[in-house]
Amino acid sequence: MGDHMILQSADVIKEIVSTIDDAKDELRLLSLEIFNNPELIFKEYKGCKLLSDWLENRGWTVNRGVYGLETAFEAKFSVLEGGRTVCFNAEYDALPGMGHACGHNLIATSSLASAIALETILKNHQIPGTIVVMGTPGEESGGGKWIMATNGAWKGFDACVMTHGMRNFSTPLCLTKASWKVRVRFHGLAAHAATAPWKGRNACDAIVQAYSAIAMLRQHLEKGHSIQGCILEAGKASNIVPDYAEGLFSIRAPTMKKLDELKPRFEPIFKAAADATGCTVELEWTALYEDVVSNNTLAEQYRDYMVQHLGVEPEQMPTLEESRVLYDQPGCSDFGSCSYICPGIQAMFSINATDFPHSIGFREASSGEFAHQEALRAGQANALVCLDVLTNDKFAEEMKKEFIEAMKEAGRWEA
Ligand SMILES: [Zn+2]
Numbered sequence: 001m002g003d004h005m006i007l008q009s010a011d012v013i014k015e016i017v018s019t020i021d022d023a024k025d026e027l028r029l030l031s032l033e034i035f036n037n038p039e040l041i042f043k044e045y046k047g048c049k050l051l052s053d054w055l056e057n058r059g060w061t062v063n064r065g066v067y068g069l070e071t072a073f074e075a076k077f078s079v080l081e082g083g084r085t086v087c088f089n090a091e092y093d094a095l096p097g098m099g100h101a102c103g104h105n106l107i108a109t110s111s112l113a114s115a116i117a118l119e120t121i122l123k124n125h126q127i128p129g130t131i132v133v134m135g136t137p138g139e140e141s142g143g144g145k146w147i148m149a150t151n152g153a154w155k156g157f158d159a160c161v162m163t164h165g166m167r168n169f170s171t172p173l174c175l176t177k178a179s180w181k182v183r184v185r186f187h188g189l190a191a192h193a194a195t196a197p198w199k200g201r202n203a204c205d206a207i208v209q210a211y212s213a214i215a216m217l218r219q220h221l222e223k224g225h226s227i228q229g230c231i232l233e234a235g236k237a238s239n240i241v242p243d244y245a246e247g248l249f250s251i252r253a254p255t256m257k258k259l260d261e262l263k264p265r266f267e268p269i270f271k272a273a274a275d276a277t278g279c280t281v282e283l284e285w286t287a288l289y290e291d292v293v294s295n296n297t298l299a300e301q302y303r304d305y306m307v308q309h310l311g312v313e314p315e316q317m318p319t320l321e322e323s324r325v326l327y328d329q330p331g332c333s334d335f336g337s338c339s340y341i342c343p344g345i346q347a348m349f350s351i352n353a354t355d356f357p358h359s360i361g362f363r364e365a366s367s368g369e370f371a372h373q374e375a376l377r378a379g380q381a382n383a384l385v386c387l388d389v390l391t392n393d394k395f396a397e398e399m400k401k402e403f404i405e406a407m408k409e410a411g412r413w414e415a
């Protein structure tokens with residue numbers, strides 16, 4: 001979409017901004033309640049209850065424990081019949097030993113802000129449409145959204161957006177890699193290592209062989225591909241042939257298509273190492289993080305609202321092209337899975353932290369007033385972008401067309 005334009009009137013933009021402004025103290029309390037009660041992967045009972053109860057008390061229809069996860073929820077609000085459906089994802093999980101050092105309390109608040117602003121507009125102007133807040137637990141190492149996606153979440157939605165805090169820069173795009181973790185278990189046979197070694201089958205040898213073969217494979221990887229790993233266990237005593245060895249590995253590539261090419265070069269290594277040593281091997285693939293496919297139509301609109309109406313200086317919000325050069329990062333986000341189901345963006349807003357996410361500096365900034373204001377501003381922009389999706393057929397069509405093309409290119413389009 002070359003000729004972007006603001007689709008909402010100045011009055012509607014004002015209404016969205018003031019709805020969120022009016023709720024800012026209440027949203028701050030929710031944010032701090034989550035921040036002060038950090039909960040880990042798939043145990044976010046308080047966060048799930050807090051947010052879903054809050055929406056239910058506003059008259060939203062809430063389902064808890066959805067799409068295979070006990071601490072997930074789906075809250076819906078509809079006005080009139082028909083209309084399109086837009087979704088805001090709320091995260092609320094923390095990091096082990098670090099609390100909210102990824103600022104997921106801000107993601108939750110930003111999405112609630114968008115949701116109530118849109119609720120107000122749809123009600124006041126009798127605009128048909130459905131708003132969804134999806135509570136998505138276990139982003140950190142759990143691949144929560146991937147699990148939810150495999151259980152049918154986001155199907156049939158027209159768009160899904162969210163935001164994430166960032167150290168000291170903002171961007172309308174989030175560029176991430178695809179990655180997949182595997183837990184590997186080799187089973188051998190114990191024997192006395194000195195008196196009867198021929199009776200043993202050495203699981204330590206198996207995992208060392210696999211580890212070495214992976215190191216050799218690394219030389220032949222494409223740019224942007226990588227493999228990480230460690231051996232967790234490989235025996236207990238030098239006079240016993242180790243009958244068990246275990247390791248954790250992950251593979252990364254720029255896209256799912258590329259990851260699917262890397263996987264068949266990586267996976268046979270373990271079987272070969274098992275065969276060579278007379279052991280057996282089990283692979284447990286867990287927590288797939290698909291790359292985020294950002295919808296440019298949505299991202300450009302997000303930037304336009306930020307720069308033209310929400311007071312962000314153009315130089316503080318890079319264009320899509322600039323973002324791709326400046327902020328292509330090796331990290332992952334489980335929002336990727338969502339972005340393969342419907343058009344979406346995960347914009348980043350600066351929280352002015354001294355360090356990147358997963359640091360003490362980032363945690364400190366995540367509870368501050370500045371971060372809260374920026375989360376709300378990002379929420380205003382996302383509300384406006386989603387209102388465009390609900391009210392403008394041409395915009396919605398462009399967004400959808402771009403999504404279909406991206407999915408065809410990724411080999412993921414199912415008509
Ligand atoms: Zn994180």
Ligand SMILES: [Zn+2]
Nearest residue numbers: 102104139164
């Ligand atoms: Zn995060």
